[in-house]
Amino acid sequence: xxxxxxxxxxxxxxxxxxxxxxxxxxxxxxxxxxxxxxxxxxxxxxxxxxxxxxxxxxxxxxxxxxxxxxxxxxxxxxxxxxxxxxxxxxxxxxxxxxxxxxxxxxxxxxxxxxxxxxxxxxxxxxxxxxxxxxxxxxxxxxxxxxxxxxxxxxxxxxxxxxxxxxxxxxxxxxxxxxxxxxxxxxxxxxxxxxxxxxxxxxxxxxxxxxxxxxxxxxxxxxxxxxxxxxxxxxxxxxxxxxxxxxxxxxxxxxxxxxxxxxxxxxxxxxxxxxxxxxxxxxxxxxxxxxxxxxxxxxxxxxxxxxxxxxxxxxxxxxxxxxxxxxxxxxxxxxxxxxxxxxxxxx
Amino acid sequence: xxxxxxxxxxxxxxxxxxxxxxxxxxxxxxxxxxxxxxxxxxxxxxxxxxxxxxxxxxxxxxxxxxxxxxxxxxxxxxxxxxxxxxxxxxxxxxxxxxxxxxxxxxxxxxxxxxxxxxxxxxxxxxxxxxxxxxxxxxxxxxxxxxxxxxxxxxxxxxxxxxxxxxxxxxxxxxxxxxxxxxxxxxxxxxxxxxxxxxxxxxxxxxxxxxxxxxxxxxxxxxxxxxxxxxxxxxxxxxxxxxxxxxxxxxxxxxxxxxxxxxxxxxxxxxxxxxxxxxxxxxxxxxxxxxxxxxxxxxxxxxxxxxxxxxxxxxxxxxxxxxxxxxxxxxxxxxxxxxxxxxxxxx
Numbered sequence: 034x035x036x037x038x039x040x041x042x043x044x045x046x047x048x049x050x051x052x053x054x055x056x057x058x059x060x061x062x063x064x065x066x067x068x069x070x071x072x073x074x075x076x077x078x079x080x081x082x083x084x085x086x087x088x089x090x091x092x093x094x095x096x097x098x099x100x101x102x103x104x105x106x107x108x109x110x111x112x113x114x115x116x117x118x119x120x121x122x123x124x125x126x127x128x129x130x131x132x133x134x135x136x137x138x139x140x141x142x143x144x145x146x147x148x149x150x151x152x153x154x155x156x157x158x159x160x161x162x163x164x165x166x167x168x169x170x171x172x173x174x175x176x177x178x179x180x181x182x183x184x185x186x187x188x189x190x191x192x193x194x195x196x197x198x199x200x201x202x203x204x205x206x207x208x209x210x211x212x213x214x215x216x217x218x219x220x221x222x223x224x225x226x227x228x229x230x231x232x233x234x235x236x237x238x239x240x241x242x243x244x245x246x247x248x249x250x251x252x253x254x255x256x257x258x259x260x261x262x263x264x265x266x267x268x269x270x271x272x273x274x275x276x277x278x279x280x281x282x283x284x285x286x287x288x289x290x291x292x293x294x295x296x297x298x299x300x301x302x303x304x305x306x307x308x309x310x311x312x313x314x315x316x317x318x319x320x321x322x323x324x325x326x327x328x329x330x331x332x333x334x335x336x337x338x339x340x341x342x343x344x345x346x347x348x349x350x351x352x353x354x355x356x357x358x359x360x361x362x363x364x365x366x367x368x369x370x371x372x373x374x375x376x377x378x379x
Numbered sequence: 380x381x382x383x384x385x386x387x388x389x390x391x392x393x394x395x396x397x398x399x400x401x402x403x404x405x406x407x408x409x410x411x412x413x414x415x416x417x418x419x420x421x422x423x424x425x426x427x428x429x430x431x432x433x434x435x436x437x438x439x440x441x442x443x444x445x446x447x448x449x450x451x452x453x454x455x456x457x458x459x460x461x462x463x464x465x466x467x468x469x470x471x472x473x474x475x476x477x478x479x480x481x482x483x484x485x486x487x488x489x490x491x492x493x494x495x496x497x498x499x500x501x502x503x504x505x506x507x508x509x510x511x512x513x514x515x516x517x518x519x520x521x522x523x524x525x526x527x528x529x530x531x532x533x534x535x536x537x538x539x540x541x542x543x544x545x546x547x548x549x550x551x552x553x554x555x556x557x558x559x560x561x562x563x564x565x566x567x568x569x570x571x572x573x574x575x576x577x578x579x580x581x582x583x584x585x586x587x588x589x590x591x592x593x594x595x596x597x598x599x600x601x602x603x604x605x606x607x608x609x610x611x612x613x614x615x616x617x618x619x620x621x622x623x624x625x626x627x628x629x630x631x632x633x634x635x636x637x638x639x640x641x642x643x644x645x646x647x648x649x650x651x652x653x654x655x656x657x658x659x660x661x662x663x664x665x666x667x668x669x670x671x672x673x674x675x676x677x678x679x680x681x682x683x684x685x686x687x688x689x690x691x692x693x694x695x696x697x698x699x700x701x702x703x704x705x706x707x708x709x710x711x712x713x714x715x716x717x718x719x720x721x722x723x724x725x
Contacts, residue, residue, distance in 0.1 A: 101496060109480070110465035112458050119456035122482060126489075131496045134455070134480040136468060143472075150447060150477045154500040291663045298667070317637045318664040321644070 044083060048076050055080075102130045102344065103151035105144060107162045107186070109136035111288065113314055113333070114162060117185065120337030121160055128345045130157070141166040152179070157348050160184050160340050165228050180347045184340040186230050187357075194347065196339045196358040200233035201240075203329050203362035207283050207311045208241025210327075210364055215373030216281035216309045217247055220272045222265065222293060223285030225256035234285045234313070250275050257289070265292045269300075280308060281370070287314030287328075294322065310369040313362075327370040329362045336360060393425050394418075401426075448476045448690065449497035451490060453508045453532070455482035457634065459660055459679070460508055463530065466683030467506055474691045476503070487512040498525070503694050506530050506686050511574050526693045530686040532576050533703075540693065542685045542704045546579035547586075549675050549708035553629050553657045554587025556673075556710055561719030562627035562655045563593055566618045568611065568639060569631030571602035580631050580659070596621050603635070611638045615646075626654060627716070633660030633674075640668065656715040659708075673716040675708045682706060 041059070045052040054068055058076045102125050106114040114136075122132045135151065137144035144164050151159065158180035163171065168188050174181050175193065187195035204221075211219050221238045224231050235254065242249050252275040255268035272279040284290035290312035294304075302308050304324045311327045312319065319326035343356045387405070391398040400414060404422045448471050452460040460482075468478045481497065483490035490513050497505065504526035509517065514534050520527050521539065533541035550567075557565050567584045570577050581600065588595050598621040601614035618625040630636035636658035640650075648654050650670045657673045658665065665672035689702045 101500075108465070109455070109468070110458075110462045112456075112461065115458065115461035116456045119454070119482065119484065122455070122484070131492055132481070133496065133500070134482070135478070136465065136480070138465065138468070146477055150479065154447075154479070291667065294667055316664075317662070318667045321637070321640055321664045322667050323669045 044076065044080050047079050047083070048072075050076065098157055098348075099155045100130050101154070101156045102132050102341075103147075103154075103156035103159045104132050104134045105147050105151070105159065105161045106134065106136050107139050107164050109134070109138075112316070113287065113331070114185075117162070117333055117337045120334055121184075121341055124338045124341040125345075128341070130341075130345070137164045137167075139164045141170070145170055148174070158182075158344050160344055162186055163188070163228075165226060178351075180344060180351065182340045182344045182347070182356075185336060186228055189229055192355060194343050194356050196336055196343065196360065197230065198331055198336070198362055199359045200230045200362075201237040203313070204234040204237025204283065204285075205241045206237075206362075206364055207313075207329055208238045209244070210366065211281045211283070211309055211311060211370055212241060212245045212247070213372075213374075214309070214370055216305075216370070217245070218253070218277055218279045219247075219249075219281045219283060220253040220255065220279035221283045221285065222255045222257065222268060222289050224260075224289075225258055231285060238283055250277055253277075253279055260286075260288050260292055262292050262296065265289070266296050269293065269296055273300075281305075282308060282310055284310070284312040287312055287316040287319070290314075290326065291316070291318055294318075294326075304369050305371050309371070311364070315365075322369075324369050325367040327367045328365050330365050331362050332360050390422065390426050390429060393429070394422050396422065444503055444694075445501045446476050447500075447502045448478045448687075449493075449500075449502035449505045450478050450480045451493050451497070451505065451507045452480065452482050453485050453510050455480070455484075458662070459633065459677070460531075463508070463679050463683045466680055467530075467687055470684045470687040471691075474687070476687075476691070483510045483513075485510045487516070491516055494520070504528075504690050506690055508532055509534070509574075511572060524697075526690060526697065528686045528690045528693070528702075531682060532574055535575055538701060540689050540702050542682055542689065542706065543576065544677055544682070545705045545707055546576045547583040549659070549710075550580040550583025550629065550631075551587045552583075552708075552710055553659075553675055554584045555590070556712065557627045557629070557655055557657060557716055558587060558591045558593070559718075559720075560655070560716055562651075562716070563591070564599070564623055564625045565593075565595075565627045565629060566599040566601065566625035567629045567631065568601045568603070568614060568635050570606075570635075571604055577631065584629055596623055599623075599625055606632075606634050606638055608638055608642065611635070612642050615639065615642055619646075627651075628654060628656055630656070630658040633658055633662040633665070636660075636672070637662070637664055640664075640672075650715050651717050655717070657710070661711075668715075670715050671713040673713045674711050676711050677708050678706050 041052045041055045045055045055076055058073045059080055104118060104121055106118055108114055118134055125132045135147035137147060141164055144167050148170055160182050162184050163186045168191060171188060171191055171193060183193050183195035185197055187197050208219055223235055252271040257264040284293055297308060304310050313329045315328055315330060319328055339358055347353055387398045387401045391401045401422055404419045405426055450464060450467055452464055454460055464480055471478045481493035483493060487510055490510050494516055506528050508530050509532045514537060517534060517537055517539060529539050529541035531543055533543050554565055569581055598617040603610040630639055643654060650656050659675045661674055661676055665674055685704055693699055
């Protein structure tokens with residue numbers, strides 16, 4: 034592509050030294066030679082002036098490394114993943130790695146294509162936010178001994194490195210927080226998904242009800258296929274029509290919450306008096322809403338940084354044992370889940 | 380990296396045919412041979428069972444193409460760029476291209492690294508949302524005859540293909556909309572930047588004031604270095620303290636608007652009665668705000684799709700002349716800039 038790159042020979046000619054010496058200097062191995070600091074500096078200067086591009090492919094064949102990490106995220110248009118990508122990049126840069134990113138858009142076929150493309154582009158390893166039905170791709174990476182770390186979502190049956198959230202506990206605490214605040218009829222809106230993190234969120238919510246001996250009618254749990262306003266409208270209508278009408282809602286993702294809040298506004302319901310709200314994920318819209326929304330804070334910084342740390346360590350010492358991290362979320366309680374019980378007492 | 384790939388020979392052995400035949404079939408060139416449909420199908424089946432990975436590098440050396448586009452965005456954690464990335468991907472996929480993404484994080488050095496990495500990873504061409512001070516990198520791509528299209532931001536002095544917004548006109552219309560709605564004291568909050576699109580937004584705003592013979596004191600125009608709440612607080616304080624206090628504000632990006640609105644809420648100012656608002660960019664927070672925010676709708680879909688179209692055409696016919704597109708934004712008027720003049724009449 035484009036013009037041919039400048040060769041080491043061109044630099045050697047201009048610096049009036051041997052090609053071998055140029056190669057040693059530009060590969061940072063000048064200490065293996067008797068070359069003086071001054072000559073080394075001169076060679077680097079000329080390389081810079083001539084805009085020399087090292088041949089990464091040749092370099093990587095020698096070192097077996099490209100210092101590139103392939104990051105595959107589940108959906109780039111989801112700010113949660115976009116923000117995590119930024120954190121992964123910043124962190125990888127500190128260890129000298131460049132990150133190239135692909136978005137699988139929650140699609141297993143696209144995820145497979147990206148993994149193939151990145152392998153052929155010789156990334157040193159992967160950080161992956163998995164999409165549904167990609168267990169076989171992950172298994173394939175394990176079989177091929179390709180270094181990778183799963184981020185935010187993992188498959189409990191597969192022996193991989195991963196950094197995820199303790200989703201069960203986070204959802205349990207969200208439910209508990211609402212119930213102890215006097216909202217006993219808690220609904221939950223999530224996705225219909227085979228992914229473990231979503232199943233765990235639902236399980237945590239159900240466990241919170243169970244602990245408080247609350248029996249939830251089926252309408253309280255809504256699992257949507259896609260985040261369409263229509264599906265959410267119908268589901269919320271059912272929750273409000275139910276014999277045991279909900280007085281609080283947990284949203285499993287910030288996107289579901291945005292759609293839900295739009296409909297709640299349309300219905301003219303007041304938060305939290307008519308309906309208390311807790312949502313997973315942090316969003317600007319939660320801060321600017323007339324009644325600031327209580328959210329489950331996911332430690333994005335720690336998630337992203339830890340994934341990079343684990344991968345970089347693996348790349349340096351491939352014999353390392355597996356690292357599996359479940360991080361804790363915390364509830365940031367705000368007006369949208371204001372306790373009713375305090376109101377009664379005061 | 381990992382185990383050695385399966386060779387064509389392994390497949391040939393298992394299928395009991397020649398290696399050449401396997402190569403023809405797997406490269407979709409079986410019509411050039413006398414091989415029957417059945418044998419071709421058998422070869423493909425075996426390749427699939429053995430999980431054969433075509434050697435893209437060899438393939439790309441033959442065709443001179445990798446069917447990969449490098450997309451460099453200015454900041455992945457900015458939803459505007461993340462959404463555009465998703466659109467570019469979807470559109471590129473339709474033409475058979477895989478997109479790999481890098482984020483320069485508004486940093487010229489990082490942008491340069493990414494361009495190098497992508498060139499060495501043999502992308503066919505680039506789509507770039509440029510960061511400040513990267514004219515030399517763009518010039519370098521031109522010099523090297525590397526196909527690329529600039530997206531959303533361009534350098535007017537450089538003869539490149541690009542798809543951008545008519546930022547001057549968009550800002551002019553925002554100013555005009557406010558002034559004709561009875562808000563004569565319009566402030567503007569943007570970034571201090573050498574980037575053309577930002578300069579154009581400021582120019583458009585100033586032209587709107589000029590047309591209506593409004594003389595703006597210096598405090599009305601705030602150019603911040605970074606989007607820190609502190610800088611924005613101080614700037615808004617000055618606009619409100621000015622002898623000619625502002626009664627309307629234009630924000631040059633949705634992020635500035637989010638910060639600004641947080642402070643406006645803190646001050647207890649009501650939108651639009653105390654302060655009318657128009658912002659560039661679309662954001663969920665604008666919809667959920669108690670007073671829906673008027674925004675300048677940027678045609679993200681068209682921007683992204685057109686950039687891909689132009690690049691794909693270039694890759695197919697490199698001799699094509701330059702394509703430069705300035706798209707029009709439109710104002711979506713909502714409550715935050717409700718006309719005062721109508722109020723007086725009614």
